[in-house]
Amino acid sequence: MPEAKGNHGETVLWITxxxxxxFEKKFKKFREDxxxxxxxxxxxxxxxxxxxxxxxxxxxxxxxxxxxxxxQGELRGDPVExxxxxxxxxGFDHGSNGWxxxxxxxxxxxxxVLGPLGGTGGYPGITRDFDIDPDADQVQFEFDLLSLDSxxxxxGIVFLNGYEVGRVTSDHxxxxxxxxxxxxxxxxxxxxGSVVDNNVDLxxxxxxxxxxxxxxxxxxxxxxxxxxxxDTISFGIGSTTDQGVxxxxxxxxxxxxxxxxxxxxxxxxx
Numbered sequence: 135m136p137e138a139k140g141n142h143g144e145t146v147l148w149i150t151x152x153x154x155x156x157f158e159k160k161f162k163k164f165r166e167d168x169x170x171x172x173x174x175x176x177x178x179x180x181x182x183x184x185x186x187x188x189x190x191x192x193x194x195x196x197x198x199x200x201x202x203x204x205x206q207g208e209l210r211g212d213p214v215e216x217x218x219x220x221x222x223x224x225g226f227d228h229g230s231n232g233w234x235x236x237x238x239x240x241x242x243x244x245x246x247v248l249g250p251l252g253g254t255g256g257y258p259g260i261t262r263d264f265d266i267d268p269d270a271d272q273v274q275f276e277f278d279l280l281s282l283d284s285x286x287x288x289x290g291i292v293f294l295n296g297y298e299v300g301r302v303t304s305d306h307x308x309x310x311x312x313x314x315x316x317x318x319x320x321x322x323x324x325x326x327g328s329v330v331d332n333n334v335d336l337x338x339x340x341x342x343x344x345x346x347x348x349x350x351x352x353x354x355x356x357x358x359x360x361x362x363x364x365d366t367i368s369f370g371i372g373s374t375t376d377q378g379v380x381x382x383x384x385x386x387x388x389x390x391x392x393x394x395x396x397x398x399x400x401x402x403x404x
Contacts, residue, residue: 217274219267219393226387235260241282241385243337250282250383251373258293258370260386266364270393273367275354279327280336280385281310283345284377290384292325292352293370300325302350307333310348322357349387 226238226246236249236259251259266273279290281304289301299318304310312327331349358364369391375382 217272217392218269220396221390221392222264222394223390226389233260233262236386239385241337243335244280244385244387247280247385247387248389249280249385250379251371251385252379252383253288253375253377254372256289256291256374257372258291258296259372261293261368261370263366263368264391265366265395265397267393267395271358273356273391273393275352275356275369275389275391277352277389278330278387279350279352279371280387281348281350282336282383282385283347284381285348285375288373288375288382290371290373292354293368293372294323294354294356295368296370299323299354300327300352302327302329302348302352304348306345306347309333310350312350312352322359324355325352327352351388 285304336347
């Protein structure tokens with residue numbers, strides 16, 4: 135390509151008419167090439183879709199997690215309503231602090247449980263009081279009740295404030311049922327039980343290999359009454375077993391209650 139010197143000594147390139155014509159022809163071909171234009175458009179569109187997808191990931195993930203938790207709760211029978219206040223959970227791996235009537239025992243095949251509890255004549259044998267959060271419209275309990283060894287039609291009974299709200303009746307030959315007490319709806323109490331292990335060897339206390347055990351998961355929801363006190367709920371369990379604890383016993387495990395008062399915050403406020 136011809137070169138020349140400018141007025142200030144710089145190099146100047148002279149573009150001939152033929153070269154300019156060839157350049158314009160190639161540029162026009164590129165500009166009118168639909169394949170090239172389409173490729174550029176698809177690249178831009180794909181980039182935009184990717185950006186929108188990345189921006190939406192957090193929102194979609196939170197939605198799916200919330201939905202999954204709700205569905206899982208419904209399938210398991212868990213309460214899914216949010217409850218004000220604190221949650222207390224205990225697998226009894228650190229003792230029986232706050233409970234009356236029993237200590238923690240490690241049962242072979244089961245682990246640490248509160249119990250075992252022998253016959254109580256149908257009255258509460260293990261109890262604990264729980265202080266309710268003043269903003270809680272509902273208190274929820276969830277726990278496992280274990281019927282261990284040679285039950286033959288006896289019952290493990292659940293109490294709230296000294297009144298029976300439900301019972302598990304078991305037979306070591308393979309029949310375990312849950313029954314809710316009558317008239318609970320009038321007291322704002324909902325209870326349901328699900329036998330998750332029936333006629334299986336959970337371990338138990340007895341050394342008799344012919345005895346089997348059962349595990350029943352129980353959920354209770356207690357609504358705040360329109361009138362009256364709702365400061366404390368006394369929880370308890372008892373049984374109608376009539377043999378020694380080494381032959382027939384009841385135990386509590388995986389205990390959770392929601393809607394409790396924060397006593398440290400109350401003390402500071404007072």
